[in-house]
Amino acid sequence: MLDKNTILKDMAIEEKASLCSGGDYWHTKELKKYNIPRLTMSDGPHGLRLQLKQADNLGINESEKATCFPSGATICNSWDVDLIYKMGEALGEECLKNNVHILLGLGINIKRSPLCGRNFEYFSEDPYLTSKMGIAYINGLQSTGVGACLKHFAANNQEERRRVINAIIDERTLREIYLYAFEHIVKETQPISVMSAYNKLNGRYCTENKELLDMLKNEWEHKGIVITDWGAENNRVEGLIAGNELEMPATNGKSDLQIVQAVKEKVVSEELLDERVGRLLDIIDKLTSNEKLGQSYDKQKHFQLATKIAEESIVLLKNEDEILPIKSKNIVVIGDMAKKPRYQGAGSSTINSEIIENAYDSFISAELKVDYANGYSRLPSAGDKKLRKEACEMAKGKDIVIVFAGLTEEYESEGMDRRTLDIPTNQNKLIEDILKVNKNVVVVLSGGAPVKMPWAHKVKAIVNGYLGGQASGKAMVNVLMGKVNPSGKLSETYPLKLKDTPSYYNFPGSNLNVEYREGIYVGYRYYDTFDKEVLFPFGYGLSYTKFEYSDLRLDKIHMNKDGKIKLTVKVKNVGNMSGKEIVQIYVSKENSHTYRVKHELKNFQKVS
Incomplete structure (x- = not known):
């Protein structure tokens, strides 16, 4: 164990400052003089993106093979906290095998607009659902002794100009919508680290936003460390004062010198520097003392879990005439995505999958012979007309035509926002x-965010698989x-059209600012409160069977501020x-003295 107090007493200012920035792209610094080992970090959050060679934060360079679990947007559709705990646990096991101490996840930013290019990585438009799923994930991950990194703190709700945009949000909206999940996850799981976001919040960069980081450390009593997003620090001294312990990646000593100079000029007290470094030493000691580091895991078990999560997360949106499940063998499968699945997002969460199972081969493996036509090019081209003609010829006379469609890699990715809710034109045609x-x-839809479906009223069935990971097919x-x-x-x-979304007139904002003028009216809180018609509502999904609810009871009809009501229902x-x-379970408050949404999700349970 590290003797923190003795180390801090013996260390020179320069040595303390050196620990406050990375040693390279994925590691903290090692100080052999004091037996301080380095920490290894890796991107996540739905798989391990471990880079042993050339490093980057955009998913461009090669990473080691790992299990690619379904993305955040997908797994949240399962509403299954026990299953998500197991996923976190499995990710921890893969980290242990590769001696990774911190997995850079979970991303829990609220889906303010369906256009955010990174929505595939985030959970939901609802803060309560986000918090419950996040608590399960991080508890599972950290049960293995691997540290989580809760991100992106905070209000990182768009990719466009994410490094400079100033999110202007009133305090009630900030706390009720955008900080709610952070607060509850921090209080209930104590994540090893929290990642400060690129953007500004109410005029201050999140990396240097003392009000924001004071809330995290003092009000919510977070005991871990704050890590900058990669390259997010703008003023290292201000960041240190605000509460940012670790700047990543390495700065070649530049920011270390700035800290040393600030201490010498008494801009930063040595006591404050000791507090920041002390937190780092606590985390380094805790994570590197994990006796499970290096132990192997069962790849087949992880693949089975990835399959189970993908299955539990699939949403049946329409099933006219009970055309599903498939009863006929006279079937044609159409669409490039049936053979080359879109199973994950693009950017820092890109996983080098152990295996990829596509739908076409899975039909064959299930001993169901199907015809196949490509139908469209991944990138619209002059050849699409011929592909459509071939597909239509093959579709004639079939009992069922299954079309695999959705958002392609070019339509949604970290680093850019979408401009439309449309899927590629060649697929709609x-x-x-x-x-x-x-x-x-x-x-059959693939993609990490809502899309328009101009044909929804004509087709017999719609099944949404989102981004189901390596076992999606x-x-x-x-x-x-x-x-x-x-x-x-x-x-x-799923809105009917983009103009219906509450942030439509204020997304992605101007060159410098984005105003959250819709306030607390985000997602269903807006659509339900103002009776806006939607394509598919929050919480919606069909089944091949039917359920009957009865005997709904409350154990009391009045409740004080800190009280509880027990609700029972037979299903x-x-x-x-x-x-x-x-x-x-949704709740509302009648005769409120302040403006409120129509109702809010306050509990849920998956039952069988």
């Missing part, structure tokens, strides 16, 4: 043309064939197939 020759069309086929009854429900609203499967239901 393909679906419309197929409908002219066959009405029994099932659309197998999981989807299991649902289509009825081996698994879909039980996912949407963790975000019965009245269909012909076993399945799971997600019971959702």
